[in-house]
Amino acid sequence: MxxxxxxxxxxxxxxxxxxxxxxxxxxxxxxxxxLAIDYQGVNDLGVTVVRNIARFLVWPDSNPNNPVIAKYLFSLERFAVPYLMLETIMIAFIGTLLGAFISIPFAFLSSKNIVGEKRSLIGATVITMVRTVPIFIWGIVFIRVQGGAMAGVLAIAVSSIGMISKLYIEVIEDIDEGILEALDSTGATAFQKIRYGIIPQLTANFLSVSIYRFEINVRNATILGLVGAGGIGFTLIDALGSFNFGIVAVSLWGIIPVVLLIEYFSTKLRARLT
Amino acid sequence: MRFLQAIKETFVPSSITTRQGTDVLPPKPVLPYILIALTLMTLLAAQVTDFSLIVLIQRLFNFQLGPWGIVKRFFPVDWAYWPEVIAPILETIQMSFLGTLIGSILALPAAYLASQNLTKNKWVVNGVRTTLAVLRTLPILIYAVFFKLIFFLGALPGTIAIAVFTFSIVAKMLYERIETLDMKAYYAIESTGATKLKSFLSALMPEVRPIFYSLSLYAFEINIRYAAILGYVGAGGIGFILDNAMKNLPQNTRTIVILAFIFVTVVIIENTSRLLRRRLA
Missing domain, CATH: 1.20.5 (Single alpha-helices involved in coiled-coils or other helix-helix interfaces)
Structure with a gap:
């Protein structure tokens, strides 16, 4: 044995x-x-930075000369964290919404079972090109439409097209054509076939994809501020660069719970949808 | 009146009487409520972000001041610039590779500690999970800015930022997969008196290994695109020359060359990685 x-x-x-x-x-x-890394040791400031960030994260008002909690964390001013987080979420929301709609034609025009194997390659290439352009480039280009949050919305929308339409395509290529044949046999018109045969098969999955992308976009929207496209990013990155640890701490106090909550609800919602 | 009736029907449909004479109440519709909520949310979002379709359309077709004004400056493309793009793009690949490697290797023990079926201590499981969740909330760029303050400019802060991000996502995806594994072999080996770690290594590792490789490759695919923007904050890679090319008017014609290099790199890496992942699955 x-x-x-x-x-x-x-x-x-x-x-x-x-x-x-x-x-x-x-x-x-x-x-x-x-070989790419040339280690020059830890910056003299490095230790101070880590210690300060840790200290301020626990209690943002650690610098008595510059109390930040009342001024930035619990205030409805436009420069304070609650408004900036609202702006960040709204940029992600409307950007995802736009991206989800723009992706629908893109996805249909790149699905093998709709336009055929060869022509789907054209669409797939265009989608990849859009996807590989870094989000900051979109931000800078769209600042020409309108600076601030609206540029962020458009950058989020366009940079979402890549992933959303790629996932849409998978859903579309999974359509059960037996249902369409069954509808055909009942004498359904083309419109009825779309309404009762195709849309019900797509809606739940499309929604799930969009919600998933929204989650990612909230995170992306927190950095768009670097190029002047709105959101909390500018405040956070600027404060980090100028060693304003109180502001860094309150910004993180704003970002981390909000993103955690959104991730939690997004997972719950998507589990119910599929 | 018919109109009001139609509105009422969409929200509270009245019961349908079948031919047998029984009343059937149709399911309560949710779609109208969702649509109303979405519309309100969109209106609020448009208000907060100053979003306006009119401005968008006006500007998109304004070829002087609109976005096309910037795109136009990218042409004619300065293809002669390409030799100078090679070093930064290689650096981007190096950073992503090393960051992914370090992050993935660290993710393995973290995933072990975060799996409910392997680690019985609730505190450890929840602690590791919460840490991972908190780490995941911040984008790579923020980590890069942070590590840039600790170390000096260059590829090192970018690499560490990528490692942290990779660690947080690979560990999460890995423990989710580990929890769906069949545990029979594990218990069988454990019952022979082997330690938990040994049982894991001999019973589950053969199954975990391909999943782990696949997730790491997937993270590498994502990282290569994130690494392209780290140069914006001075954390190494191609983002630095991309930022310069966009900022300085005379260098604008270089932008497309750099984007083309990113495109080719991403396509090659994604396709190779997908091929490998399909073979692993």
């Missing part, structure tokens, strides 16, 4: 050569990648 087990085990292919080649490749890549 034990001999047989040993024999079968020995007959199994071990892939020794393949595995060692892979390991060699990864090691080579690692060594090559380490």
């Amino acid at each position: 034990s001999d047989n087990v040993q024999k079968v085990l020995r007959q199994e292919p071990t892939h020794k050569l393949r595995n060692s080649l892979i390991i060699l490749f990864i090691l080579a890549m690692t060594v090559w990648s380490i």
Whole structure:
């Protein structure tokens, strides 16, 4: 019995050569990648920065000369955290909404079962091109429409097209065509076929994709401020750069719970949808 | 009156009498309420973000001042610039690779500690999960700004930022997958007296390994695109020359060259990674 087990085990292919080649490749890549890093030691300020961020995160008012909690965390001014977070979420919301709508034609025009194998490649290439352009480029380009939050909305919308339409395409290519044939046999018109055969198959999944992307977009919207496209990003990054740790702390106090809550509800909602 | 009736029907449909004479109440509709909520939310969002379709359309077709004004400056494309893009794009790849490697390796023990079926201590499981969730809330760029203050400018802060992000997402996806594994072999080995870690390594690791590789490759795909913007805050990679090319008017013609390089790199890496992941699955 034990001999047989040993024999079968020995007959199994071990892939020794393949595995060692892979390991060699990864090691080579690692060594090559380490070359990119020139370690100059820890910045003199580094320790101070870490200590201060930790201290202010626990209690943002640690600097008695510059109390921030009342002024930035619990205030409805436009420069305070609640309004900036509202703006960030709203940028993500309306950006995702726009992106989700723009993606519908993109997705249909790139689905194999709608336009055929070859023509779907054209759409897929366009989608990849849109997707690889970094979000800041969109932000800067759209500042020409209107600076501030609206540029952020458009940047979020366009940069969402890539992922949303890619996931839409998967849903569309999964359509059960048997339902359409069944509708055909009842004598349904083209409009009725779309209304009762296609839309019900797509809605839940499309919604789920959009909600998932909204979650990502809230995070993306927190950095758009760097190029002047609204949201809390400018305040946070500027405060980090100028060692204004109180503001850094209250900004993080704003971002972290909000993003956690959104992630929680998004997961709950998507679980119910699918 | 017919109109009011129609409105009432959409929200509270009246019961339908079948031919057998029984009353059937149709299901309560949710869609109208969702649509109303979405519309209100959109109106509020448009108010907060100053979003206006009119401005958008006006500006999109204003070829002088609108977005096309910027895009026009990218042309004619200065293709002769390409040799100078190679070093930064290689640096971007190096940063993403090393960051993904470090982050993924650290994610493995974290995923072990966050899996309810492997770690029985509730405090540890919840503690690790909460830490991961909090780490996930911040985008890579914020980490890059933070690590740039601790270390000096260059690829190091970017790499660490990518490692932190990779750690948080790979660990999360990994523990979700570990919890769906079949535990019979694990318990069988544990019952022979092996330690928990040993049982994990011999019973579950063969199943976890391909999942782990696949998730790490997936993270690498994502990271390469994030790494492209880290240069905006001085954390290394191609973002730095991209930022310069956009900022300085005479260099605007270089933008498309840089974007083309990012595009080619992302396409090559994504397709290779997808091929590998399909073989792993």
